[in-house]
Amino acid sequence: MGVGKEAKHKHMNFTITITNVSTVEELPGYWKDQDYINLLEAFNFPDANTVKPENLREMLHMAITDFEPNEAAEIVLTYKLSKRLNEGQIAQISNDMLLDKISEEYPEIDLHHDLFSINQLLFKAFNGKFPNAKATLADFSMVSKDGFAGEITKEMVLKSLNNGISDRNLIKRLFTEQMTTAKKFEEADGVLWELNKKDATNFNLVTSEYWLKKEEFEQPEFEGHCLLTEDEESRNS
Template structure:
């Protein structure tokens, strides 16, 4: 499949909307021994949480937040290790299980803001783009299709391109795309927004605002629905 791709927006951000909600803040306030958390006005919850977090040592605070969000994926030993490592390293970029990077990014940035920079500052990239097929095809655009199609428009220095050369340029399945791209939203037909780590895709990685994308899918996908 071929697509005409136009990059309409590129920005780098330090936090993402809608990951945390007020119920998260209330629960965490309680975990940080803040009294009467449920009585706090919604607009003050995050500020109060930042204050409550800083009553703890940074690694202790990290362990509490990690346990809340990832205890179903990580055991106590892993949480203890990460809570110490993330004071020195960008764990949301370096942790070997890349499907945890999105959660680790948001946890890291909550702690980074609360402790005023004691944790490394990680960043995310938001890309708004149009992706128009060269022929009418009633096929859902997936994260795999987007990354394969972006191959022609990003620098050879890009980390995705260096680590996943075969997956991007051939019909080989690119299962890791689901974790590399954190979010992919279709705004209207052929217009999308993606969110990923700056580690994977930065503004500087794009070499042209418009380019032709070639997406080679595994044969069973190409024949799907025929």
């Protein structure tokens, strides 16, 4: 690949309309009934698979509180993240979680989504012994002004949001170059936990309030600009 080729990028323009933003303390659908059953078993609850679905969560809260908070954290972390974290890391996080919002502070940001839902399960079960974390949900439309009809990615959404969110926003401050130039936004997948496509132009995003607060959406409608590198563009065209 020659130098000229490497420098190529595509400038895309979208009209972004923010239709709804809300702040939540848990993400519906993250924990499935089977997760609750598996966790009940992990917490030594007898006959977990005989509990009625509507009672699973309440029973799990009771089972969890038979344990010390850090022990309970270790069990849930092991269940969800043992493929990603070793025993030492899990032990460390299970203690740190009682003091800090680990789902915001852990250096591997692609784990924040899981750590948030683990934290909130424990926060609810222990009635506040764990710090409370929050997530931001936003519904928006994104209409191309130059005929782009490819896949809209998390990276493209974040870059395009730059013009409509407050300068105090953490993403803008930490990732200024990725948001405003053609530099690849490697962390976009970890920053945006979910990007759900409703139809060709309407989307829903889920992220941590740490990254994007409701009040940081300053414009209900704005022009979004997105610079992509050539290889990124070809992947999305």
